[in-house]
Amino acid sequence: MTQLLAVAALGFFLGMRHATDPDHIVAVTTIVARQRSIGAAALTGAVWALGHTFTILVVGGAIVLFGWVIPARVGLSMELSVGVMLIVLGVMNLVSAKRSIDTGGRENGRARELLGGSRIARPLVVGVVHGLAGSAAIALLVLAVIGRSSWSLLYLLIFGVGTIVGMMLVTAAIGIPFAAAGSRASHWNRTLRIASGAVSLIFGLIIAYKIGVVDGLFGSAPQWAPH
Secondary structure, three states, rough: OEEEEHHHHHHHHHHHHHOOOOHHHHHHHHHHOOOOHHHHHHHHHHHHHHHHHHHHHHHHHHHHHHHOOHHHHHHHHHHHHHHHHHHOOOOOOOHHHHHHOOOOOOOHHHHHHHHHHOOOOOOOHHHHHHHHHHHHHHHHHHHHOOOOOHHHHHHHHHHHHHHHHHHHHHHHHHHHHHHHHHHHHHHHHHHHHHHHHHHHHHHHHHHHHHHHHHHOOOOOOOOOOOO
8 A cells, every 4th residue: 555655646746747848838838828817827737738648548558558569750750749739839829929919919809719719629739749749658667667557557647637736837837927918018928929939939840850850750760769
């Protein structure tokens, strides 16, 4: 029982730490930049983490239970998806900020409707992609350290709960300046959105270059080490 509690505690706190990975922070910041309240920002984090946890449990669970072996090119492709996603999120934020400038900070009804509809779908999809990229490394590490499949699955579940809690705290904190800017100055809010979009775009390009060129995804001999 003591060992089981230790496994659960470890999974929870490592899940919270996992929420602070740089690519996670960059991605959720581009989404939180569109929020106008801390509560909405925290909800964004929770939805992202649910998508992340779902993929971790599905893919990671299959690796633990069935011994799935992911080929190097497939593993690199899953990680490349994060870079592509960051590029897309960055461009979307930059385009949105430019549109806001062109319209003097006014959004038409259709834009607000689309934005509202994306509050759940966008962070959910982003979380699923992030979970896809990291599921192999997490599952292989857990299986190597714990050994027992049942405990490994429990660890993955508790890890997901920790990630949800951690990401909610992170996005709530990130949402503070955006919420303040939204209520005081649209110019400042646009500046934050442009900054988050630019960082996401650059970060995504760096990841894409590393995976595609340095790790050899687009070459004849890809090298992949889950991390």
